[in-house]
Amino acid sequence: MPSWPTTAVEAIAVQEKLRGLVEVVDVGPAPRYVAGLDVAYDGDRLAAAVVVLDRGTLREVDRAVVRGETTFPYVPGLFAFREVPALLAALERLTTRPELLVCDGQGLAHPRRFGLACHLGVLTGISAIGAAKTTFVGTHAHPAPERGATADLLDGDEVVGAAVRTQDAVKPVYVSVGHRVSLPTAVEHVLHLAPRYRLPETTRVADRACREGLQGG
DNA sequence: GCGACAG
DNA sequence: ATCTTGTCGC
Structure with missing residues (x-):
């Protein structure tokens, strides 16, 4: 974590500097190991978790x-800036190297087009996507009620992501590009990872893992 | 100026 | 993020 910013002004400068490194196209073959990342808090204490699932079986490895x-x-x-340090530390302790990071938050659907998924992707060089429960920037039409339906997430006239219906009649999940993945591919990944529930399995498992880590450990 | 604002 | 039980519905 060399020269990690302390103030908002410094943090924004870092985002402006790194945003140009984001790659918005598909790079590399289809991933086998996909990671879910999340952080839980209790006051000033935190627990960061990274879980790796086999994309084929959706089993934790x-x-x-x-x-x-x-x-x-x-x-x-x-x-x-609140979650990256702990998440990078967790990533370093993995035995299996993930080929896709599914982040709990936005990627390009961010005011400066550099949300958590872009940040983690650029810093690690690993493909990354953002899968958020709510929007941050942008508006969208209502996607059709069926699983698989999508609607562009627009910030002005710019498509910054997609509102994705992962299950029939559930609220959409907001997907955006993080790094080295195209938006269509990011949407495919999220649909594949959410065969039964609204949120991707990666997010669900990571959420449970960090909450457990906050108590036990 | 005022409100909104990922987790 | 977190505070928080039961309850309505498929």
Whole structure:
């Protein structure tokens, strides 16, 4: 974590500097190992978890949970600075190297087009996508009620992501490009990873893992 | 100026 | 994120 920003001004400067490194096209073959990342909090204590699932079976093959303390407050637009340090530490402790990071938050659907998924992708060089429960920037038409339906997430006239219906009649999940993946591919991944519930299995398993890590460990 | 604002 | 039980519905 060399020269990690401390202030909002510094953090924004980092985003402006790294945003140009984001790659919005598909790179590499279809991933086999996909990771889910999430962080849970209890005051200033936190637990970050990265779980790795086999994309074919959706079975967990590896996981790493690290505990620590917050070093940056939650500021809309600077969310990554709060979670990235702990998530990178967890990623380093994995035995299996994931080929896709499914992040709990936005990728390009961010005010400066550099959300958590872009940040983690650029720093690790691993393909990444954002799968958020709510929008941050952008508006969209209502996708059809059937699973698989999508609607462009538009910020002005720019498509920054997609509202994806992962199950019939459930609220959409907001998908956006993080790094080295195209938007259509990102949407395919999320649909594949959510065969039964609204959220991708990667997110569900990671959410449980970090909550457990907050208590036990 | 005022409200909204990923997790 | 987190505070928080039961309850309505498929």
